[in-house]
Amino acid sequence: MAIGQDRISIVVPCYNEEDVIAETMKRLCAFARQAEADVEIIFIDDGSSDSTRELIKAFDSQGVPIRLVGFSRNFGHQVAVTAGINLAQGDAIVLIDADLQDPPEVIHDMIKKWREGFDVVYGVRTERAGESGFKRATARGFYRVLNRLSDVPIPFDTGDFRLMSKAVADVLRAMPEKDRFLRGMVSWAGFRQTPLFYKRAPRYAGVSKYPLAKMIRFAVDGILSFSIKPLQLSVTLGMVSAGVALCGIIYALVLRIFTDIWVEGWTALMIAVLFMGGVQLISIGILGEYVGRIYSQSKGRPLYVVDEYFGFPPPL
Ligand code: UDP
Ligand code: MG
Numbered sequence: 001m002a003i004g005q006d007r008i009s010i011v012v013p014c015y016n017e018e019d020v021i022a023e024t025m026k027r028l029c030a031f032a033r034q035a036e037a038d039v040e041i042i043f044i045d046d047g048s049s050d051s052t053r054e055l056i057k058a059f060d061s062q063g064v065p066i067r068l069v070g071f072s073r074n075f076g077h078q079v080a081v082t083a084g085i086n087l088a089q090g091d092a093i094v095l096i097d098a099d100l101q102d103p104p105e106v107i108h109d110m111i112k113k114w115r116e117g118f119d120v121v122y123g124v125r126t127e128r129a130g131e132s133g134f135k136r137a138t139a140r141g142f143y144r145v146l147n148r149l150s151d152v153p154i155p156f157d158t159g160d161f162r163l164m165s166k167a168v169a170d171v172l173r174a175m176p177e178k179d180r181f182l183r184g185m186v187s188w189a190g191f192r193q194t195p196l197f198y199k200r201a202p203r204y205a206g207v208s209k210y211p212l213a214k215m216i217r218f219a220v221d222g223i224l225s226f227s228i229k230p231l232q233l234s235v236t237l238g239m240v241s242a243g244v245a246l247c248g249i250i251y252a253l254v255l256r257i258f259t260d261i262w263v264e265g266w267t268a269l270m271i272a273v274l275f276m277g278g279v280q281l282i283s284i285g286i287l288g289e290y291v292g293r294i295y296s297q298s299k300g301r302p303l304y305v306v307d308e309y310f311g312f313p314p315p316l
Helices: 021-034 052-058 077-087 106-115 133-149 166-173 182-189 212-225 229-258 266-299
Strands: 007-014 038-045 066-071 092-095 120-128 158-165 193-200 306-310
Touching (some): 007 106, 021 052, 038 052, 038 077, 052 066, 052 306, 066 077, 077 092, 077 166, 077 182, 092 106, 106 120, 106 193, 120 133, 120 182, 133 212, 158 182, 182 212, 229 266
Parallel strands (some): 007 092
Antiparallel strands (some): 066 306, 092 158
C-alpha cells in the first residue's frame, strides 16, 4: 500500500448474515487487493443473534484492514450504515449490503467516476434478479409516490449501494435526525451526483432481513422525513369533507323545514358519520406520525449503542 494513495472505506451493515458473510468478506478482500487505493472495510454487526460477529473477527483477511463495530442490539439498517459512515476514515465511502446482491466489482467503476470529479455515484438497478414480483412492484410504486411528495428529487430504483466523497459524508455526519433515510439525505446534500447502472444479483444465501412490516416502516420514514405534504393532504381532505358536510346540512334543513319526509335519511346519516370519522382519524394519524418524530428527536438519545469495536487503529 503506497503512501499518498486514495483511501476508500467500505461500509457493510450485517444482521444475522452468517450464511453469506464469509463469501462477502472474500469478495470484498479480493476487491480491496485489486483496487488502486488503500481500502478499509468496516462491518457493522447490527445486533446479530447468530455467529456473524465471530465469523467477521476470525476471518483471515491477509492484510486488508477489517474493522468491526458491534451494536448492543438491533438498531436497523439505516442506523448501522450511519455508524459506519461516522467511523470511516476514507476520502471516499462506499455503502454496500452484506448479501452480495450488489456486486463488489462494480465499486471499481464507482471509484473511476469519483476520480472524474463526481461526489456521489449511486447504483441504479437495471435488473433485480431473485426478487419477488411483489417486492419489485412495491419498490417501483414507492419511488414514484416518494418523488411526487418529496421536496428533493430522489432517483428511482436506487438503493443504498453508492459511493460518496468525504465532503458528502461530512454533510451526513452533521445531520442529527433520528429517522434516517440515507438515500434521501444524500440527494438533499447536493454536490455532483451521477448514476451508475448495474445488474442486481439475487441474495447469495440466507433470507431477506427486511420483512414486509420493516419495509412499510422504511417507506413511511422515507416519505415523512422528506415531505410535509401528507399534512397538507389532511387539510385538503378536511376541506373536501367539510364541503360535503355543508351540502348535507343544507339538504337536511331544507327537508326538515319545507317537507314532512324528514324522518328518513338514515343511510345518508350513517355515510356522513362514518366518512367524517374516517377523515378525522386519518388526519389525526398523519399528525401523530409527525408528532412522534418530534418526540423521538426531542429525547436526544444517541442513535445507537456500541458494545464492541474491533480492528480500529488506536487513537493518536
Ligand atoms: N440489515 C441490518 N439491520 C437490519 C436489517 C438488515 O444491518 O435490521 C442489513 C442486512 O444484513 C443486509 C442489508 O442490511 O446487509 C440489507 O438487508 P437485506 O438484504 O435483508 O434487505 P433486502 O435486500 O431484502 O431489501
Ligand atoms: Mg438484500
